[in-house]
Amino acid sequence: MKFTFLPYLASLVFLLGSCQDKGTSTAEQYVMDPHSCARPEEAVITHLDLDIKVDMEAKRIEGTASYAIRSEGASLIYLDTDGLEILDVADKDGAPAKWELGDSTFLGRPLKVELGNGSDGIKVTYRTTLGAKALQWLSPVQTADGTHPFLFTQGQAILTRTWIPIQDSPGIRITYNARVTVPSELMAVMSASNPQERTADGVYTFRMDQPIPAYLIALAVGDLEFRSMGPRTGVYAERSMVDKAAWEFADTERMLEAAESLYGPYRWERYDVIVLPPSFPFGGMENPRLTFATPTIIAGDRSLTALIAHEMAHSWSGNLVTNATWDDFWLNEGFTVYFENRICEAVYGKDFAQMHHLLGHQDLVATVARISAGEHPEDTHLHLHLEGRDPDEGMTDVAYEKGFAFLRLIEEKVGREKFDAFLRGYFERNAFRSMTTERFLAYLDDELLRPAKVQLNIAEWVDGPGIPSDIILPTSERFVKVDQELDRWSNGTPAKDLNTSDWTTHEWLHFLRGLPADLDEKAMSDLDGTFGFTRTGNNEILAAWLEHCIAYDYGSAYERLDGFLTTVGRRKFLVPLYRRMQETEKGRIMAQDIYAHARPNYHSVSVNTLDELLRWKDNKPPVAF
Numbered sequence: 001m002k003f004t005f006l007p008y009l010a011s012l013v014f015l016l017g018s019c020q021d022k023g024t025s026t027a028e029q030y031v032m033d034p035h036s037c038a039r040p041e042e043a044v045i046t047h048l049d050l051d052i053k054v055d056m057e058a059k060r061i062e063g064t065a066s067y068a069i070r071s072e073g074a075s076l077i078y079l080d081t082d083g084l085e086i087l088d089v090a091d092k093d094g095a096p097a098k099w100e101l102g103d104s105t106f107l108g109r110p111l112k113v114e115l116g117n118g119s120d121g122i123k124v125t126y127r128t129t130l131g132a133k134a135l136q137w138l139s140p141v142q143t144a145d146g147t148h149p150f151l152f153t154q155g156q157a158i159l160t161r162t163w164i165p166i167q168d169s170p171g172i173r174i175t176y177n178a179r180v181t182v183p184s185e186l187m188a189v190m191s192a193s194n195p196q197e198r199t200a201d202g203v204y205t206f207r208m209d210q211p212i213p214a215y216l217i218a219l220a221v222g223d224l225e226f227r228s229m230g231p232r233t234g235v236y237a238e239r240s241m242v243d244k245a246a247w248e249f250a251d252t253e254r255m256l257e258a259a260e261s262l263y264g265p266y267r268w269e270r271y272d273v274i275v276l277p278p279s280f281p282f283g284g285m286e287n288p289r290l291t292f293a294t295p296t297i298i299a300g301d302r303s304l305t306a307l308i309a310h311e312m313a314h315s316w317s318g319n320l321v322t323n324a325t326w327d328d329f330w331l332n333e334g335f336t337v338y339f340e341n342r343i344c345e346a347v348y349g350k351d352f353a354q355m356h357h358l359l360g361h362q363d364l365v366a367t368v369a370r371i372s373a374g375e376h377p378e379d380t381h382l383h384l385h386l387e388g389r390d391p392d393e394g395m396t397d398v399a400y401e402k403g404f405a406f407l408r409l410i411e412e413k414v415g416r417e418k419f420d421a422f423l424r425g426y427f428e429r430n431a432f433r434s435m436t437t438e439r440f441l442a443y444l445d446d447e448l449l450r451p452a453k454v455q456l457n458i459a460e461w462v463d464g465p466g467i468p469s470d471i472i473l474p475t476s477e478r479f480v481k482v483d484q485e486l487d488r489w490s491n492g493t494p495a496k497d498l499n500t501s502d503w504t505t506h507e508w509l510h511f512l513r514g515l516p517a518d519l520d521e522k523a524m525s526d527l528d529g530t531f532g533f534t535r536t537g538n539n540e541i542l543a544a545w546l547e548h549c550i551a552y553d554y555g556s557a558y559e560r561l562d563g564f565l566t567t568v569g570r571r572k573f574l575v576p577l578y579r580r581m582q583e584t585e586k587g588r589i590m591a592q593d594i595y596a597h598a599r600p601n602y603h604s605v606s607v608n609t610l611d612e613l614l615r616w617k618d619n620k621p622p623v624a625f
């Protein structure tokens, strides 16, 4: 069975078939992906049949993954694995195949399988191990209802390989079917056709007939219920959450209609959302047909549903036309933020969209300042160079907000009508394909900029640092009013006399971000006593407020801070709060103390970031801090 393993040598861009048609190619092409060991130009998987059992007690997934393979007579196929135990590999007729696991790196271990006689299929028997980074196994107390365990997966960027052996590159697409066995009191759902009711035997079957990249394969298992919200939309959640969630997301069907009328038909049949337990590390994840969402967007007033618009928009930008490598991440997120903003404008109006845009821009300014002063200032470029690094490190607000700003500038230059027609054509012509930055720019030039005779400083936007000076920003009258109230408060008007009665979440966030520096106990109490920030049910407002509480040592909020950090695992909230605590001696001690008991509740992607920030090594705190 043994043969020498040759380390993977980066292959150059490989083009299959003819694809030289003026950069508007529709032919299949593979680009070298520095974060996968797959060699798709030699042998590529086209379909996956998964047959797995989920053991909630042992915290293990075990079963078989069978693949259809397309190759031009290659004798080997390479799959990505990370922390998987490979038990057996056979060809599609069940005869043993020769295989080997290569050396372990931060990308995992390549599984190299010999393809006898031009074989077009293999079957791998495997099980996951305890550290599987995609998986978060939750005990009943970590769930909303507190009665059953829960499991969810998070694949993006390179974590699917920790629960399925796979060619884990966003440039490689497969269809999949799955048969998943779970304890009969639980329900399983995937990024595929989904059940709406529990089965008696705990066996669920899934189909995903549209080809998707591996990072979009997702599974959740829990005591779930389903509520319909519209003809194509519905929500899954635990019993105590499901009605609240259905109410909160009632605009989903309208958003879908708005999205379709902007950029063409929704290609995935249903659009459902699952509300996960609060340790979910992201706001949302665009798993096709089934967005995974944090419960922290359920504010009770539908004010945080732009996140649904965002994940839905990925059904076009990201899931239909996919970044070819993680260096092209801005093609996923920048387009999605642009599209999200357009959906929000259509459903909630211009004021909303403008405020949303400005808050995003404030995030960008802060992120660019931080990255520029750090170890990798080149991460402020849209087109990234993440080879040799965990791609997660480069996934910052730059891709989102600078990407959005670039598209907004193009819209302004060519006019909205032309830009919308261009985007509709882009999604249509490139559907179910991957896209590189170079190919997008060639397409943009051919289809839009040259015909419209528009000049743009593309190199500065795409390959340059920071925020280009020709960025276009909206003005928001509502924010001007908030600024006036901020001035009044700074000049001595008590909080209770400020005009805040018609403020929405966006205005509150702008207010909190605009507070003057160096607030004292009296000022913090005036704000808190009047507006009740410490006990707000709006997690965006709470997180923004808690940053000030840390900065100005407002002790009355510390219990809430501790409670928030030990239940919520959403990285976007955690990082700024822990970062703030790192700024003072007292804060550093508090951060280590909270992290020590909160850490077991966090998903690996949050742990990964926070271990670095708080200098944990091998599951241990720093000796001195």
Ligand code: BES
Pocket (backbone or CB within 6 Å): 156, 157, 281, 282, 283, 284, 285, 286, 306, 307, 310, 311, 314, 333, 392, 395, 400, 572
């Ligand atoms: N695809 C991302 C989440 C993600 C990014 C996972 C990078 C892994 C690596 C998702 O669409 C997203 O952007 N979520 C945001 C929501 C938002 C910008 C409205 C989040 O989680 O905060």
Ligand code: ZN
Pocket (backbone or CB within 6 Å): 310, 314, 332, 333, 336
């Ligand atoms: Zn996104």
